[in-house]
Amino acid sequence: MLGFSLTSPDLVICAGSPDIPSSSGFGDSPVLFDKSNYSQNLEQSIELSLENCIPESETKVISRTPVVRFSTVCQTFSQVSSPESSFELPPPPMSEDLEMQGPLLAVQTDSGSNGVTTIGAETDGAAGLDLPEDDGGCEFEGELQELVRSYKSQKKELSETRKAMEELKRENQLKSRECQEAWKSLQELQNELMRKSMHVGSLAFAIEGQVKEKSKWFSSLRDLTRKLKILKLEQISLSEEASTYRKCLKEMQVAGCTIQSTIDQQTKVHEDLKIKLLEGAKQRKELYNKVLELKGNIRVFCRCRPLNVEEIAAGASMAIDFESSNEGELTVKSNGAFRRNFKFDAVFGPQADQADVFEDTAPFATSVLDGYNVCIFAYGQTGTGKTYTMEGTKTARGVNYRTLEELFRIIKERQQLFHYEISVSVLEVYNEQIRDLLVPGNQPGVPAKRLEIRQVSEGMHHVPGLVEAHVSNTHEVWEVLQTGSNARAVGSTNANEHSSRSHCIHCVMVKGENSLTGECTRSKLWLVDLAGSERIAKTEVQGERLKEAQNINRSLSALGDVISALATKSPHVPFRNSKLTHLLQDSLGGDSKALMFVQISPNENDLSETICSLNFASRVKGVELGPAKKQLDAAEFVKYKQMVEKTKQDMKSKDLQIKKMEETLYWQDAKIKERDLKNKNLQEKIKELESQLLVERKLARQHVDTKIAEQHHLKQQEEQNLPTRPPLASRQVGSREDWPENVLGK
Numbered sequence: 001m002l003g004f005s006l007t008s009p010d011l012v013i014c015a016g017s018p019d020i021p022s023s024s025g026f027g028d029s030p031v032l033f034d035k036s037n038y039s040q041n042l043e044q045s046i047e048l049s050l051e052n053c054i055p056e057s058e059t060k061v062i063s064r065t066p067v068v069r070f071s072t073v074c075q076t077f078s079q080v081s082s083p084e085s086s087f088e089l090p091p092p093p094m095s096e097d098l099e100m101q102g103p104l105l106a107v108q109t110d111s112g113s114n115g116v117t118t119i120g121a122e123t124d125g126a127a128g129l130d131l132p133e134d135d136g137g138c139e140f141e142g143e144l145q146e147l148v149r150s151y152k153s154q155k156k157e158l159s160e161t162r163k164a165m166e167e168l169k170r171e172n173q174l175k176s177r178e179c180q181e182a183w184k185s186l187q188e189l190q191n192e193l194m195r196k197s198m199h200v201g202s203l204a205f206a207i208e209g210q211v212k213e214k215s216k217w218f219s220s221l222r223d224l225t226r227k228l229k230i231l232k233l234e235q236i237s238l239s240e241e242a243s244t245y246r247k248c249l250k251e252m253q254v255a256g257c258t259i260q261s262t263i264d265q266q267t268k269v270h271e272d273l274k275i276k277l278l279e280g281a282k283q284r285k286e287l288y289n290k291v292l293e294l295k296g297n298i299r300v301f302c303r304c305r306p307l308n309v310e311e312i313a314a315g316a317s318m319a320i321d322f323e324s325s326n327e328g329e330l331t332v333k334s335n336g337a338f339r340r341n342f343k344f345d346a347v348f349g350p351q352a353d354q355a356d357v358f359e360d361t362a363p364f365a366t367s368v369l370d371g372y373n374v375c376i377f378a379y380g381q382t383g384t385g386k387t388y389t390m391e392g393t394k395t396a397r398g399v400n401y402r403t404l405e406e407l408f409r410i411i412k413e414r415q416q417l418f419h420y421e422i423s424v425s426v427l428e429v430y431n432e433q434i435r436d437l438l439v440p441g442n443q444p445g446v447p448a449k450r451l452e453i454r455q456v457s458e459g460m461h462h463v464p465g466l467v468e469a470h471v472s473n474t475h476e477v478w479e480v481l482q483t484g485s486n487a488r489a490v491g492s493t494n495a496n497e498h499s500s501r502s503h504c505i506h507c508v509m510v511k512g513e514n515s516l517t518g519e520c521t522r523s524k525l526w527l528v529d530l531a532g533s534e535r536i537a538k539t540e541v542q543g544e545r546l547k548e549a550q551n552i553n554r555s556l557s558a559l560g561d562v563i564s565a566l567a568t569k570s571p572h573v574p575f576r577n578s579k580l581t582h583l584l585q586d587s588l589g590g591d592s593k594a595l596m597f598v599q600i601s602p603n604e605n606d607l608s609e610t611i612c613s614l615n616f617a618s619r620v621k622g623v624e625l626g627p628a629k630k631q632l633d634a635a636e637f638v639k640y641k642q643m644v645e646k647t648k649q650d651m652k653s654k655d656l657q658i659k660k661m662e663e664t665l666y667w668q669d670a671k672i673k674e675r676d677l678k679n680k681n682l683q684e685k686i687k688e689l690e691s692q693l694l695v696e697r698k699l700a701r702q703h704v705d706t707k708i709a710e711q712h713h714l715k716q717q718e719e720q721n722l723p724t725r726p727p728l729a730s731r732q733v734g735s736r737e738d739w740p741e742n743v744l745g746k
């Protein structure tokens with residue numbers, strides 16, 4: 001029995017191998033017999049042991065050297081090399097030999113001659129013993145015969161011995177052959193043993209390797225198991241996380257449902273609010289309209305320029321008192337004495353800047369976007385600041401630019417509910433002719449394309465062929481305004497002179513669409529910088545200039561007539577009396593609103609012109625202030641003002657309410673969006689984790705399957721190579737079915 005004590009975890013035992021006791025005298029030789037027969041067999045084998053055939057080096061390790069003993073033969077063949085030859089016996093002695101050999105006696109009986117029996121020993125050369133033939137000879141003869149008899153008996157005994165020897169020899173030969181065979185078989189056995197030992201050694205080596213490999217597998221398996229355990233733990237934690245997320249998701253869904261219902265409610269509220277907003281807007285529009293109506297559809301602002309450097313240098317004195325300008329009043333003085341009081345919708349003294357002026361102008365922009373036609377024009381004596389108020393400078397932009405800027409601001413504010421398109425045309429009315437200032441190369445004096453005013457529908461007039469520049473931002477607006485302004489300047493040898501004698505008109509066309517109701521509006525905003533309004537008598541011009549002045553006068557007086565007719569609600573309004581009024585027809589009558597800037601000079605020298613302008617403005621305003629009328633008007637005005645203020649406050653509070661509601665809706669929307677995003681992210685994360693887990697599981701399974709397949713393969717190979725190893729096979733890692741569930745991750 002051969003045992004291999006293998007290191008943990010497995011013990012591999014190889015049964016069926018010969019047992020090699022360590023106490024055996026043969027060292028690594030196997031014990032061929034069982035222990036009960038051991039001594040007996042040893043006896044037998046010792047008898048035939050081959051001392052001489054085992055090399056001395058080998059015999060030294062043998063504890064008990066067998067010796068050949070032939071007791072009967074009494075001969076040791078220690079010097080004989082061949083076992084066969086060691087048992088070679090001498091041939092049987094012949095009679096002659098007996099005579100030759102010393103110890104043997106040759107007895108010759110010479111009975112014939114002298115009766116003397118001679119017993120001679122020829123070998124030693126001694127002379128034969130001659131026995132005397134006397135009486136004593138008889139005794140001797142008797143002895144001799146006795147000797148002969150003994151000799152014969154000895155001879156017989158010898159022959160018998162010889163026979164026995166022969167027998168023994170044969171037996172010896174037989175035994176010798178047996179011994180030889182035994183030796184041979186022993187040698188074969190020894191060789192077999194050696195071979196087996198070597199095989200066992202190689203097997204042990206292989207097993208050791210296998211054990212090492214196996215321990216490696218086991219360690220890798222342990223690693224895998226540990227990894228699997230970690231993965232399992234991770235999976236558990238992930239599952240927990242996922243369940244938490246799911247829980248959270250459910251909560252979120254519940255919250256989402258709640259939010260959704262709140263949204264629905266809010267949407268309903270929003271819709272209601274929208275309707276209310278529309279109603280409010282409509283109401284606001286109506287109210288605003290009413291306010292303007294109450295204030296007067298035609299509003300008049302008075303603006304006085306500051307004294308210029310020359311005037312100051314010349315020591316000119318101020319002819320206007322602006323003490324009550326906040327109430328819209330101004331007083332004209334002459335030689336320091338009070339002369340007349342004028343009241344307008346607003347009065348801007350020399351200190352008022354462009355922004356102050358525009359603050360009161362801005363509501364007209366709202367009216368334009370609400371679908372009303374609006375006309376803003378500047379009227380006044382040359383050099384009083386009409387162009388400054390309307391166009392302004394790059395650093396102090398005027399009403400034109402600021403109104404358009406305001407339009408875009410309101411459009412942006414309303415972009416969720418309204419969609420607007422804006423285009424701008426710039427034209428000039430000079431000597432009762434219309435000139436398009438956006439057409440390049442159109443210069444005064446040069447016969448330009450004749451532009452006429454056409455009525456397209458009831459209350460709608462149009463100038464066919466007029467360039468309309470579409471603008472979508474203030475930058476583009478500025479570009480267009482500059483182009484028009486440059487065209488106006490380039491068209492004259494003396495820009496200032498020309499600008500004084502022509503009316504510069506900007507027409508802003510607004511197309512609006514209410515996305516909620518689908519209502520469309522088309523409105524126009526006229527921004528007019530009128531020609532100087534000085535009296536012909538004062539200018540004392542003749543010829544072409546006179547014609548110009550007359551035309552200016554005509555158009556301005558036509559404007560005055562139109563405004564007067566409108567103010568007095570006359571059934572006939574003479575719009576067609578001049579190109580200017582004809583053009584502005586849409587924006588001066590009906591529901592349209594008009595704003596007139598009456599520009600005045602503070603210089604006392606210009607007083608008569610100033611009073612003329614103020615008179616015209618007062619006519620336009622429709623109210624000529626006088627001390628008595630003032631109070632009455634004031635009482636009425638206070639009453640209306642209070643009404644207007646109340647309406648304004650109501651509108652403001654409504655606007656505030658709507659804004660608040662919109663803000664709440666906006667924040668709720670944002671919250672819902674944020675939650676939705678969070679939900680989405682969480683779901684994505686869960687999916688990602690689940691897919692990751694699946695992949696890791698798959699990989700672990702694949703790895704384990706590969707290892708098992710490898711082990712099976714190796715096991716099969718081992719079984720093929722070493723069929724006598726069932727115990728090893730039985731101690732293999734085992735089939736996949738034997739594996740614990742946690743390893744497979746089932």
Ligand SMILES: Nc1ncnc2c1ncn2[C@@H]1O[C@H](COP(=O)(O)OP(=O)(O)OP(=O)(O)O)[C@@H](O)[C@H]1O
Pocket residue numbers: 304305306350380381382383384385386387388389496497499500530531532599
């Ligand atoms: N409110 C003001 N503040 C400062 N400067 C002003 C003001 N109004 C007018 N001016 C200056 O007075 C001068 C004449 O103004 P502007 O050309 O606008 O007058 P106008 O009435 O348009 O003249 P015209 O009829 O000849 O076109 C300009 O140099 C302008 O800068």
